Amino acid sequence: MFNRILIANRGEIALRIIRACRQMGIETVAVFSEGDRGNAYLDLADEAICIGPAKSAQSYLKIDQIISAAEVGNVEAIHPGYGFLAENSHFNEVCRSCKIDFIGPTPEAMDLLGDKNRARDIARKAKVPVVPGSDGLLSDEDEALKVAHDIGFPVLVKATAGGGGKGMRVAANDLVLKTAIQQAQSEAKAAFGNDGVYLEKYVERPRHVEVQVLADLHGNVVHLWERECSTQRRHQKLIEESPAPNLPQETREAMCKAAVRLIKSVDYTNAGTVEFIVDQENNFYFIEVNARIQVEHPVSEMVTGIDLIRAQISIAAGEPLPFTQSDIVQRGAAIECRINAEDPDRNFQPCPGLIKNMFTPGGMGVRFESHVYPGYVVPPHYDSMIGKLIVHQPTRSEAIACMLRALDELRIEGIKTTVPFHKKVLQHSEFVEGWVDTTFVERVILTK
Amino acid sequence: MAESESESGAGVFDESRFLRIVELMKEHDLAEVDLRDAEQRICIKRGGMAPSMGGQMAGFMPPAYMQPPPAAPPAAAPTAAPSAPADADDSNVVLIKSPMVGTFYTKPNPKAASYVKVGDHVEPETTICIIEAMKVFNEIPAEISGKVVAILVGDEEPVEFGKPLFKIDTTG
Numbered sequence: 001m002f003n004r005i006l007i008a009n010r011g012e013i014a015l016r017i018i019r020a021c022r023q024m025g026i027e028t029v030a031v032f033s034e035g036d037r038g039n040a041y042l043d044l045a046d047e048a049i050c051i052g053p054a055k056s057a058q059s060y061l062k063i064d065q066i067i068s069a070a071e072v073g074n075v076e077a078i079h080p081g082y083g084f085l086a087e088n089s090h091f092n093e094v095c096r097s098c099k100i101d102f103i104g105p106t107p108e109a110m111d112l113l114g115d116k117n118r119a120r121d122i123a124r125k126a127k128v129p130v131v132p133g134s135d136g137l138l139s140d141e142d143e144a145l146k147v148a149h150d151i152g153f154p155v156l157v158k159a160t161a162g163g164g165g166k167g168m169r170v171a172a173n174d175l176v177l178k179t180a181i182q183q184a185q186s187e188a189k190a191a192f193g194n195d196g197v198y199l200e201k202y203v204e205r206p207r208h209v210e211v212q213v214l215a216d217l218h219g220n221v222v223h224l225w226e227r228e229c230s231t232q233r234r235h236q237k238l239i240e241e242s243p244a245p246n247l248p249q250e251t252r253e254a255m256c257k258a259a260v261r262l263i264k265s266v267d268y269t270n271a272g273t274v275e276f277i278v279d280q281e282n283n284f285y286f287i288e289v290n291a292r293i294q295v296e297h298p299v300s301e302m303v304t305g306i307d308l309i310r311a312q313i314s315i316a317a318g319e320p321l322p323f324t325q326s327d328i329v330q331r332g333a334a335i336e337c338r339i340n341a342e343d344p345d346r347n348f349q350p351c352p353g354l355i356k357n358m359f360t361p362g363g364m365g366v367r368f369e370s371h372v373y374p375g376y377v378v379p380p381h382y383d384s385m386i387g388k389l390i391v392h393q394p395t396r397s398e399a400i401a402c403m404l405r406a407l408d409e410l411r412i413e414g415i416k417t418t419v420p421f422h423k424k425v426l427q428h429s430e431f432v433e434g435w436v437d438t439t440f441v442e443r444v445i446l447t448k
Numbered sequence: 449m450a451e452s453e454s455e456s457g458a459g460v461f462d463e464s465r466f467l468r469i470v471e472l473m474k475e476h477d478l479a480e481v482d483l484r485d486a487e488q489r490i491c492i493k494r495g496g497m498a499p500s501m502g503g504q505m506a507g508f509m510p511p512a513y514m515q516p517p518p519a520a521p522p523a524a525a526p527t528a529a530p531s532a533p534a535d536a537d538d539s540n541v542v543l544i545k546s547p548m549v550g551t552f553y554t555k556p557n558p559k560a561a562s563y564v565k566v567g568d569h570v571e572p573e574t575t576i577c578i579i580e581a582m583k584v585f586n587e588i589p590a591e592i593s594g595k596v597v598a599i600l601v602g603d604e605e606p607v608e609f610g611k612p613l614f615k616i617d618t619t620g
Contacts, residue, residue, distance in 0.1 A: 034609075034610060049549055049608045049609075050549075050608040050609045050610050050611070051549055051608070051609050052609045053609075059609075064548075064581060064582060065548060065549050065581075065609065067581075067582050068548065068549040068550050068581035068582055069549045069608070071581075071582065072549055072550065072551065072606040072607075072608075073606075098582070
């Protein structure tokens with residue numbers, strides 16, 4: 001087991017990892033930018049090292065500063081959290097070449113799955129259904145037209161190097177297809193430096209359902225069942241839950257088995273998430289793999305009782321998984337609401353600033369994951385998420401009631417947050433009945 | 449030295465009293481005495497200060513009203529001195545802070561002399577230290593002109609971004 005780990009991240013996830021390490025008796029080295037100096041959670045680490053000015057590009061994204069801090073801090077491994085360098089295979093490689101373990105998959109596995117077009121090929125080979133689409137990157141417009149007619153309009157033009165919803169365009173017919181391709185290409189070139197695009201059938205009102213997997217270094221791969229993440233705005237998840245409501249059991253099982261098959265086929269290790277879209281007929285199609293721990297991991301932790309961060313660290317230290325697939329059961333229902341420092345009444349405009357006062361919710365089955373406290377100043381330099389509110393109850397309707405109760409108790413004064421938005425969603429009949437898809441928020445909640 | 453207001457011999461400016469103060473200063477090795485008596489004040493400084501005091505004694509000594517100076521305050525003054533140089537030149541003393549995370553070295557190699565020592569003058573291109581990060585030895589330039597007033601980090605000490613390394617007096 002490791003003696004000392006560096007957490008190459010900040011805020012909520014850094015605190016989460018520090019907590020797991022403390023419980024395991026592992027010493028921690030935290031890094032922070034000038035923008036995070038004085039943050040209370042840093043005191044929980046054994047050592048905290050300043051790595052640069054507030055801007056992420058000069059601190060949390062600076063590989064040399066982080067590696068240097070790892071050497072100065074004398075650590076054996078680095079946990080990258082999510083975002084920042086978590087899916088940067090170059091950083092992964094640099095860590096390992098400096099004899100520092102990277103708590104995540106190998107750089108090769110990361111690269112293989114990071115290219116979305118290649119990931120589709122891998123899925124096909126592993127007999128995992130993919131969204132009907134082009135066989136590789138589009139070489140020209142004629143090919144695009146042919147594929148579009150084969151699979152049927154509407155189609156989605158997607159960037160192979162894409163992420164976060166960028167480099168995607170919908171085309172409903174021949175006339176707009178050419179423009180859609182050009183727009184997607186320029187956006188992709190600007191955002192990712194790679195204008196390679198491919199075509200997929202555009203699934204109307206899709207559900208976003210993902211499967212959590214864990215794979216150790218001894219060939220054992222398990223899934224921790226699925227998470228429903230359809231409540232999104234601009235491709236950013238807002239509410240996640242497990243199990244996915246109104247999903248037939250055989251679909252659930254087939255999807256989870258497919259995820260494991262895919263992961264095994266590329267020798268992927270540590271934690272990962274296989275994303276699918278589910279159409280209105282409950283057909284599921286592979287989209288991509290997220291080769292990291294995700295924001296919404298607590299939802300899976302609550303229903304399975306498995307500490308995912310702890311599992312990540314143990315796997316990286318070479319320990320075999322202490323459970324088999326049959327040990328992993330979904331119990332009850334869990335929901336997570338991402339609490340962002342944003343004003344839902346002003347188009348979710350970010351609201352950095354001083355948190356004057358705060359009251360955090362509690363009670364049975366309530367978990368609040370946050371690094372903020374009264375007196376904390378939400379900085380403008382990073383993403384707006386200031387906490388995650390998670391509940392776990394025996395049934396989904398009890399979980400909704402519990403979440404509404406907990407959202408009512410959560411008081412954050414001094415800044416605006418998305419709490420009122422979450423309350424609105426959780427009381428809406430479509431959500432209550434479990435019929436959400438990725439168009440739900442924009443179609444129903446925001447049009448009012 | 450202020451002019452005496454009266455010839456009467458009373459007050460801080462009495463000559464015999466003044467000579468007695470000087471004697472006491474020599475006897476007890478005091479460098480400075482600052483006397484106040486209502487509207488009158490006299491401040492006497494003795495020359496030949498120990499250079500390690502930074503050429504200046506703390507002006508913080510409380511007025512000594514012709515009492516045998518207690519042993520503590522004079523002894524306390526020299527130890528307070530290391531921070532004293534800041535008081536007179538505060539606005540001109542600048543901190544050089546670390547631009548990176550790494551290990552701080554005062555010399556180019558273990559056998560060589562330090563790049564700089566206290567009292568040295570530096571120019572913007574003067575190398576003042578090395579910070580080693582990921583096996584790369586980065587020579588750090590001063591980037592300002594001035595006199596080295598203090599070196600705040602020890603040889604081979606780990607440093608983080610923003611850690612103060614040197615105090616430079618830009619008037620020096």
